[in-house]
Amino acid sequence: MNRFDFTPYRRTMVGFDRLFDLLENQNRMNSGDNYPPFNIERRGEDAYRITLAVAGFKPADIDITAQENLLVVQGKKADDASSAQFLHVGIAQRGFERRFELADYVRVEDANLEDGLLTVDLVREVPEAMKPKKIAVGTQKTLSVVKDADKGSAAA
Helix, strand or coil, X not given: CCCCCCHHHHHHCCCCHHHHHHHHHHHHHHCCCCCCCEEEEEEECCEEEEEEECCCCCHHHEEEEEECCEEEEEECCCCCCXXXXXXXXXXXXXXXXXXXXXXXXXXXXXXXXXXXXXXXEEEECCCHHHCCCCCCCCCCCCCCCCCCXXXXXXXX
C-alpha cells in the first residue's frame, strides 16, 4: 500500500487541510465498490457532466442530494415479489451510493435518466465578489509646500 505523509506540508501550508484530507482519504474511498460505473466529462470552461450507468433503475428509485462541496447519488431498488426462477442473474439489482466531491461554487443544474444512463449536469458559478478584478495603477499627485499666511504675520 502506498502512503504519502503530508505532515511536513500541513505544518507550512495554512488553509489546505481540506485538500490534504481529500488526498489521504481518496485511496480509502476508491478501494470499495465500483458500482455503478460512471464517466465525468468537461463540457465547457465551467460546465461538467457526470454520467452513471444505472440500468434497471427508474427515476423514482434514484435520489440525488447536493450539499456544500458534495454530490450524493443513491439508488434504491424496490423489492419485487416475483416468483420467477432465474437461471442467471447478470443485471445488478442492488442499491448503490456514489459520492462526488465538488469544487467551491459548483451547483447541480439538471439531472436526467434516459436509456439506462443517469446524467447530472454541473455548473461552476463564481460570485462576482470572488472573481479576480483588474486594479488600475494611478499616479500620485505631486506634493506642494503649503505656505501659511498667518505664520509670516505672527513673526513680525
